[in-house]
Amino acid sequence: MPFGLALRRKTQAGFDAFGSINLKERKRVELSGGQILVECLKAEGVDAVFGYPGGAVLHIYDALFQQEQVKHILVRHEQGAVHMADGYARATGKPGVVLVTSGPGATNAVTGIATAHMDSIPLIVITGQVPTSLIGNDAFQEVDNVGITRPCVKHNFLVKDVRDIAITMKKAFYIATTGRPGPVVVDIPKDVTDPRVTIPFDYPASVSLRSYHPTVKGHTGQIRKAIDLIINAERPMIYSGGGVILGGASAQLTRFARLLNYPITNTLMGLGAYPASDRQFLGMLGMHGTYEANMGMHHCDVLIAIGARFDDRVTGNLAKFCPTAKIVHIDIDPASISKNVVVDVPIVGSVKSVLEEMLPLIEDAGGAKQPEALTAWWAQIAQWRDMRCLDFKTNGDVIKPQYVVQKVWEITQGDAYVTSDVGQHQMWAAQYYGFDKPNRWINSGGLGTMGFGLPAALGVKFAYPDEEVVCVTGEGSIQMCIQELSTALQYHLPVKVVSLNNRYLGMVRQWQEFFYSGRYAMSYMEALPDFVKLAESYGHVGMRIEKASDVEGALREAFAMRDRLVFMDFQTDPLENVYPMVPAGAGLNEMILV
Amino acid sequence: MENEAGALSRVAGLFSARGYNIESLCVAPTVDETLSRMTLVTRGDEQIIEQIIKQLNKLIDVVKVQDMADAPHIERELMLIKVQAQENSRNEVYRLAEIFRGQIIDVSESSYTIQMVGPGHKLDAFVTALGAIPVVEIVRSGALGIARGPRGMAVPEA
Ligand SMILES: Cc1cc2nc3c(=O)[nH]c(=O)nc-3n(C[C@H](O)[C@H](O)[C@H](O)COP(=O)(O)OP(=O)(O)OC[C@H]3O[C@@H](n4cnc5c(N)ncnc54)[C@H](O)[C@@H]3O)c2cc1C
Numbered sequence: 001m002p003f004g005l006a007l008r009r010k011t012q013a014g015f016d017a018f019g020s021i022n023l024k025e026r027k028r029v030e031l032s033g034g035q036i037l038v039e040c041l042k043a044e045g046v047d048a049v050f051g052y053p054g055g056a057v058l059h060i061y062d063a064l065f066q067q068e069q070v071k072h073i074l075v076r077h078e079q080g081a082v083h084m085a086d087g088y089a090r091a092t093g094k095p096g097v098v099l100v101t102s103g104p105g106a107t108n109a110v111t112g113i114a115t116a117h118m119d120s121i122p123l124i125v126i127t128g129q130v131p132t133s134l135i136g137n138d139a140f141q142e143v144d145n146v147g148i149t150r151p152c153v154k155h156n157f158l159v160k161d162v163r164d165i166a167i168t169m170k171k172a173f174y175i176a177t178t179g180r181p182g183p184v185v186v187d188i189p190k191d192v193t194d195p196r197v198t199i200p201f202d203y204p205a206s207v208s209l210r211s212y213h214p215t216v217k218g219h220t221g222q223i224r225k226a227i228d229l230i231i232n233a234e235r236p237m238i239y240s241g242g243g244v245i246l247g248g249a250s251a252q253l254t255r256f257a258r259l260l261n262y263p264i265t266n267t268l269m270g271l272g273a274y275p276a277s278d279r280q281f282l283g284m285l286g287m288h289g290t291y292e293a294n295m296g297m298h299h300c301d302v303l304i305a306i307g308a309r310f311d312d313r314v315t316g317n318l319a320k321f322c323p324t325a326k327i328v329h330i331d332i333d334p335a336s337i338s339k340n341v342v343v344d345v346p347i348v349g350s351v352k353s354v355l356e357e358m359l360p361l362i363e364d365a366g367g368a369k370q371p372e373a374l375t376a377w378w379a380q381i382a383q384w385r386d387m388r389c390l391d392f393k394t395n396g397d398v399i400k401p402q403y404v405v406q407k408v409w410e411i412t413q414g415d416a417y418v419t420s421d422v423g424q425h426q427m428w429a430a431q432y433y434g435f436d437k438p439n440r441w442i443n444s445g446g447l448g449t450m451g452f453g454l455p456a457a458l459g460v461k462f463a464y465p466d467e468e469v470v471c472v473t474g475e476g477s478i479q480m481c482i483q484e485l486s487t488a489l490q491y492h493l494p495v496k497v498v499s500l501n502n503r504y505l506g507m508v509r510q511w512q513e514f515f516y517s518g519r520y521a522m523s524y525m526e527a528l529p530d531f532v533k534l535a536e537s538y539g540h541v542g543m544r545i546e547k548a549s550d551v552e553g554a555l556r557e558a559f560a561m562r563d564r565l566v567f568m569d570f571q572t573d574p575l576e577n578v579y580p581m582v583p584a585g586a587g588l589n590e591m592i593l594v
Numbered sequence: 595m596e597n598e599a600g601a602l603s604r605v606a607g608l609f610s611a612r613g614y615n616i617e618s619l620c621v622a623p624t625v626d627e628t629l630s631r632m633t634l635v636t637r638g639d640e641q642i643i644e645q646i647i648k649q650l651n652k653l654i655d656v657v658k659v660q661d662m663a664d665a666p667h668i669e670r671e672l673m674l675i676k677v678q679a680q681e682n683s684r685n686e687v688y689r690l691a692e693i694f695r696g697q698i699i700d701v702s703e704s705s706y707t708i709q710m711v712g713p714g715h716k717l718d719a720f721v722t723a724l725g726a727i728p729v730v731e732i733v734r735s736g737a738l739g740i741a742r743g744p745r746g747m748a749v750p751e752a
């Protein structure tokens with residue numbers, strides 16, 4: 001039967017004008033693999049797919065085209081698609097969905113997949129594959145997608161039969177979003193979505209896997225042991241991370257910290273899980289953490305780690321890490337526990353469930369038991385705070401990058417969604433934009449992927465068109481995915497790009513200044529484009545700001561243009577450094593301050 | 595683990611990506627043909643072994659992990675070894691094979707092929723005992739393990 005005919009007939013029977021399945025007729029309707037895939041997405045409540053077409057996914061695109069419920073955002077590079085879906089996922093907590101073609105489409109997506117994997121972000125990445133009969137033949141645009149992505153996904157699938165699409169998609173969503181979340185790749189050969197092959201469609205209501213049972217509820221005995229340690233602490237410290245945001249447990253964490261009146265620090269990934277403006281918050285910890293947070297870590301007697309994974313950027317030299325502390329660690333992934341730092345009381349479970357179980361126990365115990373010691377501890381912390389480690393020197397009309405971020409915070413009332421790229425600007429955004437709410441700080445922490453910021457911002461803006469979305473970037477990073485300015489125009493995603501243009505790969509230059517006697521090997525960005533004209537040629541507004549006194553006015557003007565993407569090219573102090581800094585090999589108490 | 599294409603490479607990939615060593619690895623389907631069983635021999639301190647077990651458990655295709663070294667267990671390996679057996683050494687090879695309870699499974703005028711089963715160190719001992727007798731080829735299966743006592747390894751329900 002000629003292909004078009006078969007399809008037309010099918011779209012008439014059982015489909016309404018928008019190509020949605022008429023429920024009454026669902027049982028009778030037979031669907032092609034492409035249509036089934038789209039129906040699976042609808043069944044999962046997916047409202048958007050970020051993607052880029054190509055030969056191997058044409059059947060799927062054809063099915064997408066004939067319905068309106070699932071929107072498709074056409075990116076300009078597959079890496080952008082994955083970062084967009086990732087930004088969407090980080091802001092909403094829902095899984096992001098990507099669709100790319102085989103071969104180069106899939107390989108272009110790999111950086112994005114690895115980025116999501118390192119930060120435990122739930123994504124479903126559908127990659128096209130050559131027809132099953134050609135797999136292994138070095139066919140046109142064939143790569144082993146499952147093989148290439150294996151080390152950077154939570155799981156992946158190759159679907160070899162149209163009858164397996166629905167169950168595989170169900171498993172994919174289940175795996176991506178439960179336990180420790182992560183990206184799942186579903187590789188689909190072209191013949192599996194062939195419109196000429198149709199079968200009845202039924203989406204499974206639930207799925208269970210004998211080899212996958214994430215632990216949600218913490219062990220009661222361990223929880224009691226932990227509570228005993230926690231309430232009797234004299235110099236406690238709460239160290240919480242991305243797990244609190246992933247687990248939607250910011251309210252529980254806040255209650256926990258307040259009930260105990262204990263100091264709290266967040267990792268880069270955890271910012272916003274506890275309100276930055278709160279008295280108990282000591283700022284970020286780690287390599288570029290605050291003096292008070294790092295000193296607090298070093299001197300505490302009980303460390304309460306919540307949804308954080310003791311990353312090397314956080315611990316510094318392991319041999320010098322928290323020398324006097326007993327450690328409680330709550331994490332949903334047993335493999336995160338005692339991986340880098342051996343802990344005293346491990347609790348495997350979701351932060352939300354474990355904290356909810358802990359709160360009444362703390363209340364029943366009457367809160368913390370060492371009020372005098374705690375008062376002394378807070379006095380010590382106040383002294384560390386007096387170092388004012390985030391103060392920076394201004395210098396006439398030279399634009400200080402920290403100042404720009406502070407002003408962005410002021411103008412957006414601390415309530416914007418802020419994405420960033422990777423480098424010094426990322427650290428300044430983290431240090432100077434105080435996040436009071438979770439899911440608002442969106443950056444690549446684990447992989448540190450330059451190019452993440454702009455597409456991630458577009459993904460957030462797509463999810464929340466009425467919210468202010470800012471991308472803090474550098475002139476190096478922005479050029480890694482700048483083509484997405486075009487996507488922003490097409491889908492009307494008016495984010496604000498704040499580029500802290502120091503004419504250097506600043507983070508690299510800083511290391512070269514500190515550790516390579518100032519030999520700035522290949523860290524100067526020569527031949528930069530005129531970003532104003534570039535933004536304009538993409539149909540947006542460009543601004544170049546050269547003087548400190550112009551910063552606030554420019555920002556106000558830009559943010560007043562609610563409907564336009566404005567690219568702000570701030571010419572910042574080229575030699576500014578990120579402080580404090582814990583150099584490699586040092587302990588957290590051995591910071592370079594200025 | 596699930597008897598699925600790719601399950602083995604997930605395990606092998608995990609070991610190479612994380613820098614764990616694999617001394618031997620042996621895998622085959624079980625009676626339940628949706629499952630296959632892998633016996634893997636690795637070395638590391640307590641913390642590394644703990645991480646390896648946790649990381650293996652994280653693999654979606656891995657149904658159950660058991661550290662055999664935790665409890666009394668039996669370890670067996672199969673070796674096929676072809677040695678030169680000329681006039682003067684034929685008797686000696688035959689005698690050694692007897693002592694080690696090997697079986698001669700192939701014979702030519704200049705060689706014997708012996709099949710031997712046992713824990714790895716016993717197979718090593720046999721090779722050492724051959725002394726100056728030239729070995730043509732050795733194939734070893736890698737270790738298989740099973741717990742002592744009445745209990746079998748239970749597989750969790752879906
Ligand atoms: C240039 C640069 C500089 C950096 N400098 C710093 C720095 O100074 N300080 C810093 O902190 N980081 C820094 N990072 C980031 C760092 O590399 C890590 O990404 C980060 O520290 C990890 O954060 P996390 O421990 O919160 O873990 P995440 O990667 O967010 O992992 C989350 C943890 O929570 C667990 N989890 C997930 N869901 C749940 C749940 N529902 N319940 C319980 N547990 C859950 C996971 O199993 C995992 O262990 C920097 C990165 C870059 C690129």
Ligand SMILES: Cc1ncc(C[n+]2csc(CCOP(=O)(O)OP(=O)(O)O)c2C)c(N)n1
Nearest residue numbers: 423424425450474475476477504505506507
């Ligand atoms: C894709 C990628 N390549 C290289 C790096 C290494 N790297 C980390 S920060 C950085 C410099 C970033 O420069 P820029 O975007 O201008 O930011 P700045 O540090 O100047 O604020 C580089 C090259 C990286 N993180 N990602």
Ligand SMILES: [Mg+2]
Nearest residue numbers: 474475504506
């Ligand atoms: Mg720069």
